[in-house]
Amino acid sequence: MSELYSLAREKTGLNEVQLKILGYMTEALQFAADISKCQVVLCTKGKNKDMCVLLSSLVPSYYKGLKYFHEGDVFLKQEFAIATKVFSTGEKAKGRKELDLGKMVDVTAYPVFDNAGITFAVVGFISNSLEQEEILTDTANMALQIPFKHENYYKIKPQDGVVIIDSVGRVLYTNDMAQDLFLDSEQRTTIGQGLLNHTSFHISIVDRVASTIKPEFGDEISGQMTFSSWALPIVSNGRVNRTVLVLTDVTAVREKERQLLIKDSVIKEIHHRVKNSLNTIAGMLRMQARRTRDEEAKKALKSAINRISGISRIHDILAHQSEEIVNWKLISDKICNLSVESLSDCKVNMIQKNSKESIYLPSEKIVSLGIVTNELIHNAIEHGFENMSSGSCILETEKENNFLKIIVMNDGHLLPESFNEGNYDLGLHIVKTITEIDLKGSFEIRNSGKWVSASICIPINEE
Secondary structure: OOHHHHHHHHHEOOOHHHHHHHHHHHHHHHHHHHHHOOEEEEEEEEOOOOEEEEEEEEOOOOOOOOOOOOOOOEEEOOOOHHHHHHHHHOOOEEEEEEOOOOOEEEEEEEEEEOOOOOEEEEEEEEEOOOOOOHHHHHHHHHHHHOOOOHHHOOOOOOOOEEEEEEOOOOEEEEOHHHHHHHOOOOOOOOOOOOOOOOOOOOOHHHHHHHHHOOOEEEEEEEOOEEEEEEEEEEEEOOEEEEEEEEEEEOHHHHHHHHHHHHHHHHHHHHHHHHHHHHHHHHHHHHHHHHHOOOHHHHHHHHHHHHHHHHHHHHHHHHHOOOOOEEEHHHHHHHHHHHHHHHOOOOEEEEEEEOOOOOOEEEHHHHHHHHHHHHHHHHHHHHHHOOOOOEEEEEEEEEEEOOEEEEEEEEOOOOOOOOOOHHHOOHHHHHHHHHHHHHOOOEEEEEEEOOEEEEEEEEEOOOO
């Protein structure tokens, strides 16, 4: 149940139909305050007909000053004479109201009718400017008559250009920002000339609004400038009577986005070419391995091919990513599949134990981490399962605070008791170097019960 409904049930005698009308109007009240640049109040008669009750009170979303009136405020009808006048005449009225501190505010008030044509509420637009712009309050009041859902409205900001256009395309109002967007300082004109009352003003979003009779949002390009535009139709008798157009200069923003898209495309192309180059090298090494009769040479070539293929697979994934950060699980899945397919002469049961939460890392860190993980799995399968018919290899990912831990375990041959850094082969030296220098982490390999456990720990948010 809304606050307005509760307040109305408590302090007024409005019926359900009248309350429903006010409920619809509240969807557009914030927009009415924004476009009119006024505080907007909904006023009805209290249960005591000599009293007026404020059911709603909103200021512009960008307004930082004092709020003159608040929901639930109660006045004698003579204290809010302009509202009393609207209740009695059923017509728009303008006037001034003196605040407690002796300050005068300008008030424009409009009637709210129920289905029987009875004025049961008043919408008041209150401004500390004694030169209130009537075109704005009229437009705001018209917007309240046939409101759209709250989410369809845009909160107007001080830097936005605002244009109000009538049904034939004439500009009825522009704020200073809109004048700056459309005209340079030498072309600015006054009411009745130039942009205002211009009969040939057309912009595609306004045409779309006239066709769809609903708010529209999109970009508009004018010369070298790009505007983010939002248009709201003011509907009367089933047709668009006016259109409120809000424009924001996003030229610089869109140019930055364009440059980022170009950069993204270039990076993807680089990854694609690196992948192709690595595949070419791997292919040449395979040809050489087939021609070589020396078993040690074949073994070394096969090891090199597997390393290159692993790195190539990582670049292949990155070539298809549109984001700068990548889900680590995509990489680990590919590495595990490739390792089992190409590295093992025995049956390997590859098991992944992933962190409960998804882990996303920058692409440059993903490449290094992928190389390291590929090497650890390579080492586990090649050395751990040597001369074995089967075995299990586990890739475990753990995230704790700001650290990521990758653990590769195998239940093959254990490390000799004398094993130390001096016994590292090329693969483990690669792991240690990349982990410590590039990833700013630590590396450890040891026996853990019947398993050999190799782990790296790296900071995730390393600057």
